[in-house]
Amino acid sequence: MMTTMMKNVKQAWAWGALAVAGVVAAALVCGALPGAHADELDQTVSSSEQISAEKTVLDVGHADLGPKVVDGRWGVYVRDDSGAEPVWRRAEDVVFRVKDAAQLDVPSGEEYAQLGAQAGERWWVIPQTQNPDVVWLGWNTQDPAASSVMDRGATMTLGAASGPAVSAGGRMALFVQEGTFDAPRFLVPGVGVQTSQDVWVDVNMHVHANWAFSAAGIYALPVRFCAKTTDGSGTNGTQCASSTLRFAVGDSTPAQDAFGVQAASLADASTQSQPESKPEAHDTHVSRETSSSNITTFLIGGICAVFIVARLALAAVRARAMKKEEELARKEVEHA
Numbered sequence: 001m002m003t004t005m006m007k008n009v010k011q012a013w014a015w016g017a018l019a020v021a022g023v024v025a026a027a028l029v030c031g032a033l034p035g036a037h038a039d040e041l042d043q044t045v046s047s048s049e050q051i052s053a054e055k056t057v058l059d060v061g062h063a064d065l066g067p068k069v070v071d072g073r074w075g076v077y078v079r080d081d082s083g084a085e086p087v088w089r090r091a092e093d094v095v096f097r098v099k100d101a102a103q104l105d106v107p108s109g110e111e112y113a114q115l116g117a118q119a120g121e122r123w124w125v126i127p128q129t130q131n132p133d134v135v136w137l138g139w140n141t142q143d144p145a146a147s148s149v150m151d152r153g154a155t156m157t158l159g160a161a162s163g164p165a166v167s168a169g170g171r172m173a174l175f176v177q178e179g180t181f182d183a184p185r186f187l188v189p190g191v192g193v194q195t196s197q198d199v200w201v202d203v204n205m206h207v208h209a210n211w212a213f214s215a216a217g218i219y220a221l222p223v224r225f226c227a228k229t230t231d232g233s234g235t236n237g238t239q240c241a242s243s244t245l246r247f248a249v250g251d252s253t254p255a256q257d258a259f260g261v262q263a264a265s266l267a268d269a270s271t272q273s274q275p276e277s278k279p280e281a282h283d284t285h286v287s288r289e290t291s292s293s294n295i296t297t298f299l300i301g302g303i304c305a306v307f308i309v310a311r312l313a314l315a316a317v318r319a320r321a322m323k324k325e326e327e328l329a330r331k332e333v334e335h336a
Contacts, residue, residue, distance in 0.1 A: 041138075043142070045079070045143060047144040049085070049086050050085065051070060051087070052088070053089075053090070055093045055095075056080065056089055057248070057256070058078075058082060058094060058095070058097065058135050059096075059097035059099055059134075059135050060132070060133065061080075061082025061135065062130065062136045062138075063078050063080050063081060063094075063136065063137050063138075064078065064079045064081070064138045064139055064140040065137065065138070065139040065223065065245070066139050066141055066142065066146075066225065067146045067239075067241055068088055068143040068145070068146055069143060069145035069146050070088075074234075074239045074240070074241040075090060075241045075243070076090070076091045076243035077089060077090055077091060077143075078090075079140065080094070090243065091244065091245060092243050092244050092246075095247070095256075095258040096126070096135050096137055096247045097253075097255045098134065098135065098249045098250070099251055101131070101133040101134055102125050102126060102131070103125075114173065114175075114184075114186045114189040114190060115171075115175075115190045115191070116171055116189075116190040117214065121214065123212050123214050124212070124213045124216070124249045124250065125210055125213075126212075127210055128177060128210045137211060138206065138207055139201060139206075140205060140206040141225075146227070146239075147204050149230050149231050149233065150203040150229065150230070151203075151227065151228040153200060153203045153227065154200075154203070155201070155226050156199045156223065156224070156225055157196055157197070157198050157225075157226070157266060158174070158187075158196065158197050159265070160195060161220065163218045163246075163263075164218045164261070165215055165217025165218055165249060166217075166219060169215065170215035170217055170219065171213075171214040171215075172188070172190060172194075172219055172221070172247075173188055174187045174188035174209055174211055174212070175210050176210065177210065187199050190212065196266055203227075211247075213247065213249045216249050216252060216253050217250065218247070218249070218253060218257060218261050219246070220244055220246050220258070220261045221245050222244055222245075222263040222264060223244065225241055226240040242266065245263070246258040246259070246263075
């Protein structure tokens with residue numbers, strides 16, 4: 001009798017321990033899940049890298065937007081790292097094709113209200129952390145000739161998106177997410193009247209974010225980089241370069257057609273009618289650590305939260321069973 005009672009108590013303890021261990025394991029696993037690590041953003045940019053004048057459609061692989069000095073002139077280039085060796089291309093010579101493989105269910109939480117999405121919508125997303133089936137677009141200030149004369153960094157200005165997709169009601173947003181359970185930080189909101197947005201980029205910085213598109217079609221937006229220089233070069237000691245970013249979203253969208261779509265100028269974008277209410281201020285400084293997580297963290301976070309709650313409930317049930325077994329064991333020992 002005593003042996004059986006003690007065995008029951010031990011079993012109760014064992015189940016309780018397993019339940020608690022499950023909670024701990026879930027927490028550890030979920031804590032390890034968010035996005036890329038900062039070291040995935042480590043890269044070396046060489047002054048000997050090739051430059052191409054060929055028009056190109058990029059639909060997979062890594063690419064960065066950024067200022068580059070070529071023959072003494074500042075320009076906005078794309079460092080195409082999708083092949084065996086990196087190649088720099090003028091931004092206007094590149095179309096980023098966002099395939100249907102990039103589609104994700106958008107979250108319905110209030111923290112994502114600036115997407116302007118409705119429950120159940122699926123958006124196309126160039127993610128903050130690389131998806132091997134989708135182009136991975138970031139930005140950097142690592143061109144040796146440009147970074148050597150930057151004072152502290154550069155301001156990247158993104159104008160309002162335009163093009164056939166926008167005319168048909170499509171929206172574009174840009175945001176970063178710092179961790180599994182952290183709220184997204186919108187650099188370019190997808191709601192309201194879009195205006196030019198400035199994003200500060202430290203010198204020698206490599207950053208990725210989530211580029212989100214609500215509908216298939218062609219999007220074009222103006223982009224500009226400006227940097228104060230340590231050698232006084234440029235207008236009033238500031239070098240600036242402008243170009244156009246083009247996106248062909250969806251498998252059915254002809255990517256080649258995007259080359260003929262022009263973006264509104266930044267001057268035009270900045271003079272669009274403003275919303276009646278004052279727009280919310282945005283923190284536009286993005287660090288390497290910030291850019292090392294992913295839009296899919298809201299999916300991971302939700303799954304982890306449900307799993308941990310279930311494990312906690314199981315632990316509570318086992319704890320009650322364990323307590324009951326102990327009480328029964330004590331009573332039977334007292335009456336023995």
